[in-house]
Amino acid sequence: MADLQSQDYIRRSASTMTPPSIRNHEQEVAKLIDVSRCIGCKACQSACMEWNNLRGEVGHFEGSYDNPSDLNPSNWTLMRFTEWENEQGNLEWLIRKDGCMHCEDPGCLKACPAPGAIVQYANGIVDFISENCIGCGYCVKGCPFDIPRISPVDHKSYKCTLCSDRVGVGLEPACVKACPTGAIMFGSKTDMKSWAGERVEDLKSRGFDEAGLYDPPGVGGTHVMYVLHHADRPSLYAGLPDKPRISPLVAVWKGIFKPLALAGMAFGVVAGFLHWIVQGPNEVQPEDEAHAAALIDPPDGKQ
Amino acid sequence: MTYMRGTLIRNTTATRINHWITGACFVLLMLSGLSMFDPVTFFLSGLFGGGQSTRAIHPWIGLVLVLSYCGLIVQFWRDNLPSRDDWAWMKAFGRVLVNEEEGVPELARFNAGQKFVFWSMTLLIPVLFATGIVIWDVYFSPYTTIETQRIAVLTHAAAASAAILVWITHVYAALWVKGSMRGMTQGYVTPGWAWRHHRKWLRRLVAAGSRGPTPRSGGRARGP
Numbered sequence A: 001m002a003d004l005q006s007q008d009y010i011r012r013s014a015s016t017m018t019p020p021s022i023r024n025h026e027q028e029v030a031k032l033i034d035v036s037r038c039i040g041c042k043a044c045q046s047a048c049m050e051w052n053n054l055r056g057e058v059g060h061f062e063g064s065y066d067n068p069s070d071l072n073p074s075n076w077t078l079m080r081f082t083e084w085e086n087e088q089g090n091l092e093w094l095i096r097k098d099g100c101m102h103c104e105d106p107g108c109l110k111a112c113p114a115p116g117a118i119v120q121y122a123n124g125i126v127d128f129i130s131e132n133c134i135g136c137g138y139c140v141k142g143c144p145f146d147i148p149r150i151s152p153v154d155h156k157s158y159k160c161t162l163c164s165d166r167v168g169v170g171l172e173p174a175c176v177k178a179c180p181t182g183a184i185m186f187g188s189k190t191d192m193k194s195w196a197g198e199r200v201e202d203l204k205s206r207g208f209d210e211a212g213l214y215d216p217p218g219v220g221g222t223h224v225m226y227v228l229h230h231a232d233r234p235s236l237y238a239g240l241p242d243k244p245r246i247s248p249l250v251a252v253w254k255g256i257f258k259p260l261a262l263a264g265m266a267f268g269v270v271a272g273f274l275h276w277i278v279q280g281p282n283e284v285q286p287e288d289e290a291h292a293a294a295l296i297d298p299p300d301g302k303q
Numbered sequence B: 001m002t003y004m005r006g007t008l009i010r011n012t013t014a015t016r017i018n019h020w021i022t023g024a025c026f027v028l029l030m031l032s033g034l035s036m037f038d039p040v041t042f043f044l045s046g047l048f049g050g051g052q053s054t055r056a057i058h059p060w061i062g063l064v065l066v067l068s069y070c071g072l073i074v075q076f077w078r079d080n081l082p083s084r085d086d087w088a089w090m091k092a093f094g095r096v097l098v099n100e101e102e103g104v105p106e107l108a109r110f111n112a113g114q115k116f117v118f119w120s121m122t123l124l125i126p127v128l129f130a131t132g133i134v135i136w137d138v139y140f141s142p143y144t145t146i147e148t149q150r151i152a153v154l155t156h157a158a159a160a161s162a163a164i165l166v167w168i169t170h171v172y173a174a175l176w177v178k179g180s181m182r183g184m185t186q187g188y189v190t191p192g193w194a195w196r197h198h199r200k201w202l203r204r205l206v207a208a209g210s211r212g213p214t215p216r217s218g219g220r221a222r223g224p
């Protein structure tokens, strides 16, 4: 969303030069979503629409509390409801606020072919710079969390910005501001981790032995973290990936394959040129014409 | 088209138009595709009016390429069927490379190198088409899983790279073997060219009294 300026970047998509970040004194930020305190009121969802001035199409009831039924270009965060019967046969209502995780190692940015369409700021926020976006959908393939959505209207990709425009001027994200139970917290990543530690302790003392923090190392950690009562099984929460990582297919495509292919093409051209200057063209000789003429019109007159 | 008297027709007017539509599509696809492949070639998107329009137009050109290439398959498949001479030609490839004609077998309309180009493209273009449809986000993204799209985009990039390598070989061979280019621009070659590179083809034309491109075509291969 907000483009801040290039010295705030630590990563820039499809760029051969790393931008010279001078904001290395910047603290890494994080949003902590405490699933155990969420009541599913969707105030955060409304606040997100409100701040970003987004109004999606009115959809249809799909038989679930999820509303709308999926993330979309004008709905960057979504409460996902799961009814789960635990081992004791009790119903647990698991509610997870879905949205961009702001990965430390963002797969979307790795896959993006458009220079500067996806950037990461020194504070850790991963932002889509829409004016550079070409709408190819590669970020969708790069993301381990199935987050970006391409707008059919302007063919650009959209997702949660972590309110980079608010954070840039010292405000907390709109969802954090709106949450009535304090289930969404925002601050430096260090603070959020220690706060999460306290929450996990509390949950454990209340019988949730597997409570824990979701800050998946497979993507280098995330700048949106969850406190889960069942941190041993993240996928209970509407399919939150248990061990997210950038797909090896994407890693091979953007990692080893690209330079190899370009080197192969360059080699092909150079080999051709070398052959040309060493051996030169293959020219038809006068003898060839003479032989051919003799074949077509034999000197003795018969054919 | 009036061909030079005493020459052989290597490709008919219809074949040549078909070939150059294919070639133009391929070059445009290569330029637009490469611009989305790596940052160093992103500037090529400027040729198509920027990133958004490059992304939008590439698959449409692909569609034209597929249709056009089908035409080439219809016209060329028969002369590209493998034959015994291909093996002999490949064994003599060292001589071919150094422009030496001794010990290189007489050949019909296409040599093994040309057949390789034909069959590689006949394989790669459908692969590019199938994978290209899967990653054509605007229209087809709802029909496949993201994992399928990941496989498709990697396969598309791999097939495109292979096709570009084959294309480089194809273009270089046309520049290297003098007289070939005219065979596809103006459509004719000299009898000496045919004697030197495709002697069996020449013999068959002469025996059939045809001017080319195949023994079944009309006209006589006679000098003025």
Ligand code: HEM
Binding pocket: A113, A136, B026, B029, B030, B032, B033, B034, B036, B037, B038, B054, B055, B056, B057, B058, B059, B060, B061, B062, B063, B065, B066, B125, B128, B129, B131, B132, B133, B135, B136, B137, B153, B156, B157, B160, B161, B163, B164
């Ligand atoms: C045959 C029909 C083809 C179709 C339907 C097709 C479609 C596509 C699509 C949908 C994309 C993704 C970007 C976009 O949305 O525009 C793409 C990327 C690409 N295409 Fe094609 N394409 C075709 C043929 C070709 C050919 C013949 C070449 C090369 C000679 C080629 C080279 C590429 C390259 C290099 C990319 C970028 C891949 C990457 O980023 O790794 N394509 N193509």
Ligand code: SF4
Binding pocket: A099, A100, A101, A102, A103, A106, A107, A108, A109, A126, A142, A143, A144, A145, A146, A147, A148, A159
């Ligand atoms: S969750 Fe997806 S869209 Fe968000 S930063 Fe990670 S890879 Fe990018």
